[in-house]
Amino acid sequence: MEKVLIFLSFFLGFLSVGLGVGAIVFANILSRRTDQLIKTEDERAKSLISETQKMIEKMDERLEKMDERSEKMDERYYETLRYISSLIKAEGEDAKKLINKVLEKLPG
Numbered sequence: 001m002e003k004v005l006i007f008l009s010f011f012l013g014f015l016s017v018g019l020g021v022g023a024i025v026f027a028n029i030l031s032r033r034t035d036q037l038i039k040t041e042d043e044r045a046k047s048l049i050s051e052t053q054k055m056i057e058k059m060d061e062r063l064e065k066m067d068e069r070s071e072k073m074d075e076r077y078y079e080t081l082r083y084i085s086s087l088i089k090a091e092g093e094d095a096k097k098l099i100n101k102v103l104e105k106l107p108g
Contacts, residue, residue: 087095 084095084099087099
């Protein structure tokens with residue numbers, strides 16, 4: 001019986017050492033794999049950020065162009081208003097009739 005207990009204690013001792021070594025190896029494998037996953041996720045996030053920044057820059061450029069167009073349209077609108085008001089002041093009733101004819105021909 002004593003030999004069985006000695007064998008069992010040695011067996012359990014080696015088994016615990018084996019489990020300890022296995023846990024260390026498993027932890028190292030998990031650590032490496034986690035580092036790889038973090039690295040790939042970081043690369044993906046960086047690429048998404050750069051793509052988003054490019055899209056924002058394009059949208060900013062488009063907005064600037066739209067602002068320029070809007071300013072030009074405003075200028076043309078005010079020029080037209082000034083022209084119409086000068087026509088009305090200068091020509092009076094004849095200018096009103098001419099303007100009404102032109103407006104009738106316009107769609108909408």
